[in-house]
Amino acid sequence: MTNFIGFDPILPPDRAQLQHRVPTGSFWKIWLCYDEAFWRKRGLVGESISIYAGDYSPNARESAFDETSDKPGLMSVFIAGDRARDFNRLTRAELKAQVLKEISHRFGTDGAQLSERVTFPAILPQNPKPDSYFEFNWSMDEWTRGDFAGCMGPGVWTGSGFGPAVREPIGRVHWAGVDTSTYSYHCVSGAAQSGERAAKEALAAE
Numbered sequence: 323m324t325n326f327i328g329f330d331p332i333l334p335p336d337r338a339q340l341q342h343r344v345p346t347g348s349f350w351k352i353w354l355c356y357d358e359a360f361w362r363k364r365g366l367v368g369e370s371i372s373i374y375a376g377d378y379s380p381n382a383r384e385s386a387f388d389e390t391s392d393k394p395g396l397m398s399v400f401i402a403g404d405r406a407r408d409f410n411r412l413t414r415a416e417l418k419a420q421v422l423k424e425i426s427h428r429f430g431t432d433g434a435q436l437s438e439r440v441t442f443p444a445i446l447p448q449n450p451k452p453d454s455y456f457e458f459n460w461s462m463d464e465w466t467r468g469d470f471a472g473c474m475g476p477g478v479w480t481g482s483g484f485g486p487a488v489r490e491p492i493g494r495v496h497w498a499g500v501d502t503s504t505y506s507y508h509c510v511s512g513a514a515q516s517g518e519r520a521a522k523e524a525l526a527a528e
Contacts, residue, residue: 323464323465323466323467324341325342329495333492334487336484336486336487336494337487337490337492338446338481339484340478340484340487340488342479343457343475343478343482343484344472344473344474344475344501345472345473346460346467346468346469346470346471346473346495346496347402347403347406347452347468347469347473348402348403348404348406348407348460348461348468348469349400349401349402349406349459349460349461349468349469349470350399350400350401350402350406350409350458350459350460351398351399351400351401351415351457351458351460352399352400352401352421352455352456352457352458352480353389353397353398353400353420353454353455353457354396354397354398354422354433354452354454354455355394355395355452355453355454355455355456355457356394356395356396356397356450356452356453357393357394357395357397357453358393358394358395358527359388359390359395359396359397360395360429360449361388361397361429362390362395363393364377364487366429366430367388367403368386368387368388368390368397368429368430369385369386369387369388370384370386370429371384371385371386372384372385375389379420384399384400384401384402384405384424385399385400386398386399386400386424386425386428386429386447389398392455397425399421399424399425401421401520402469403448406461406473409459410459410461410509414457417457418455418457422452423447427448429449430448430449434518436513442496470500470508471500471508474503482519488501488502489502489519489526491523494527496520496523496524496527497512497520498513498517498519498520498521499516499517500512500513502516502519503515503516504516505521
C-alpha cells in the first residue's frame, strides 16, 4: 500500500524499488457456519488442501480448515491464485454454489472419491446447508488490493540487496505490517509482532 502514499522527500532508491518488487496475489476467504461440525461425526478432520491440474496452473489452490472450538461448527475456505481470479468473474450466487459443491465433494456425498489411499464410508450423508455464509475478497479490499501479504520474487530478498530495506527506518518513517514480520509471515500474529517492533523503534528514536 505504500505505493499509494506520496513521500516528500521521495523514498531512497532501494526502498522505492523494493515496493515495486513485492506484488500481492489473488485470494478469497470464506467462512461456513453450521449447527455443528458434521464432518467430525463422519470421522473426518475437516481439513483439505488441493492443488489443481489440467485447466488450472500449479498456482491454483483451494483449502479448507476446521476452526470449530465447540459449537457452532465453523469451516474456513481459502481460494488462491488462478482459481481465485476465476472466482472474481462469478456472481456471488455462483461463487457460493461452487464453494458448497467443493465442500460436498470433500466431506459429503462425493467424499469417497477423494483419494484411493484414504478409506471413507462407501456412501457419506449429504452435507447440511450452512446456517451462515460469509465471504471476503482480499483483491477488493481498499487497504490490501490483493492477497493479505506480499510475495517476493526470486532474488528480491537476497540477490538484489533489497532485503535490508524491508524494515530499515527512513528518518521518522518506521515500517510495520505482515510483510516486515520476522516470524509468522503471512499471519496476523506476524503483523502484531511487526507493529510492536516498529513502535519500540519509534520510541527509541525520540
